[in-house]
Amino acid sequence: SNVSISLEYGHAENTRFVGNTFVKVGPDRTDYATIRNGYYQTSINHYFYDSKFEGGASYDAYRFVGSGTRDFYVGWTLGVSAASGSTVTITDKNGTVAYSGTVPAAGKIEAQLREYRQLPTSRTYYTPYTVRVTTGGVTTTYTTAAKPEVRLEFTAEPSNTTSTPSLPAAANLAVLEDREFWADVYVRSNAVLNTWVFGGSLNMGFNPAYGRVVAVEPVGEHWQSGSNGTVNNTTGTITGITRTTGAPIGGDDEWVLFARVKFSGKAPVNEAAAQFGPYNMNASMTPGSFSMPFGSATPTVAAGDGAYIYPVIYDVDDNGQILSGDMAVFSAAYRSTVGQLPEPPYTRWADFDGNGKVLGGDLALLSAVYRLSTSQVSFEQMPARYRPPTWVSGWWTRVPAFLPLSEPVSEPVATSAQVVQSPTTLTGSPTPAIILGPGQLKLSRLRAARFGF
Ligand SMILES: [Ca+2]
Ligand SMILES: [Ca+2]
Ligand SMILES: [Ca+2]
Structure with missing residues (x-):
């Protein structure tokens, strides 16, 4: 023994x-x-x-x-965070006072509380405890186990941290499609009643149109057993992520890493509707029961991060590469004025720089990324209007949650009143605005066109 x-x-x-x-x-x-x-x-x-x-x-x-x-008794330390000078009274389930005291300047008291008494043939519990906190004459009553919290943090650069006293303010990760990023799930005990977390279960959801799970990754030795659950990238669900430990880390009110899910984003270009994102991946968490020293409870989901996926605008056929298929659609729109004619050709898409015409500036943007896969394109190579508001460099940025992300970029649809040429005319004999037919042009000729061939 x-x-x-x-x-x-x-x-x-x-x-x-x-x-x-x-x-x-x-x-x-x-x-x-x-x-x-x-x-x-x-x-x-x-x-x-x-x-x-x-x-x-x-x-x-x-x-x-x-x-x-x-006999022997099993007990735990319960921290109670409250304003300095508050009084704290803790009574067990029988009404017996187990702790009474005043919160010092540090803003926290710690009480050793018995969970149960073990006898040879029986076990007697003292839980749940009732915690009364009186601040400025106002008493708030809590019960153990108070609900723990889970929180989601999206990151493009995972850290090695397995527990932390604080997490960054909630924000949105703005990320280009076809890049890998992580959803880190943290758990902590109640913000007022601080204790350890022994484990629990979690389901997650996301919009499968805008992302897929690449892997559910191990998060460290602090969880002694568990399962990474079952991923379904068709329905956008991860079910049955579980973790348990007899040696919890963190304790107190620290956030402890519970799960780490590696995602890859996907964002369509809808040229017909001129919908170019960004798209909210809508990650969600549904926690099950979590076990703590004084009982178990279903956590509340704290406000956390969102992830917005930006399409690589040039990949109009959404095949993951910027190649001839995309160039063909662009060629059809080349030298057109946005809104002047019914679409297709997709001038609202092809006017990358947003100056109202599909001309050399747009061609230059497309030429610069031609033959790249979408995972090789960064926001530097995207037109300014397709970048997140806080972007500085690279393929991702964090956007403070209180700042609205750009609304999905869409252009006004040309109405019949704006059509200056009849469809028959367009089909039968191209106007000077439509010199190039779909698929008829190679990049070299487009480059020539840029210089006025
Ligand atoms: Ca895409
Ligand atoms: Ca493509
Ligand atoms: Ca343009």
Whole structure:
């Protein structure tokens, strides 16, 4: 056993084990017990507070031997965050006061509270506790376990952090399509009642039209067991991500990394409707029950990040590459004025720089990325009007959530009143505005066109 209380050499009472890590090592033995207690005398009032377990050790791996009254208590430290000077009173489920005190300048008190008393054949719980916090004459009442929180953070540069006292303010990740980025899910105990989290389960959802899961990645040794769940990129769901541990990290009110999902965004170019994004991937979280020292609860979902996917505007046929198919659509619109004719040709799409005409400036933009795959294009190579408002460089940026992202870029649709040529005329004999037919032009000739061939 890891702890053996009361042997034939003598009995014991009133021991306290605080903040220990119990590790089961060596070959499996059928007579193993993490806590062994008893001989033939009374052996009571043994307390274990804030224990951590590794290798299969557990409070449930106990053995009482002998006879007489024998027990041990399991307890945890509960932090209560409140304004300095607040009074805190904590009562157990029987109404017995377990803690009473005043919050010091640091803004937090810590109380050692019993979860249960283990007897040879029974277990008596003291939970749930009622926590009353009185600040300025106003009393707020909490119960353990108060709901923990989960929060989503999108990042294009995952850190090695597995726990952190604070996360960046909620923001939106604005990212070009066909790039890999991560959704990090963090969990912490209640912001007022601070304690550890032993694990839980989580489902996630996203709009599969705008992204897919590449992998659900391991997040570190601090979770001793778990599952990365089942991904369905057709329905946009990840079900059954689970984590459990007997040795939680973080504790207190720190955020602990629970899951890390690698995504790749996808964004269509809808040339007919002139819809060019960005698109909200609409990631969502549905947590199941989470286990904590004083009980279990379903977390609240804290306001976190969103992810907006920007299409690489040039890839009009959405095949992931900027090649002849895209050039053909552009060629058809070349030298046209936006809104002058019914679409197609797709002048609203082809007018990349937004000056109202499909001319050399647009061709220059397209030529610069020709033959690249969409994953090789960065915002530098996109027209300014297709970049996120806070963009500085590269293929992603974080946009503060309180700033509205650009609305989906769309141009007014040409009405019949704006059509200056009849469709028959257009089909039968191209006007000077439509010199180039779809698929008829190679890049070299377009370059020539740019210089006025
Ligand atoms: Ca696309
Ligand atoms: Ca393409
Ligand atoms: Ca233009």
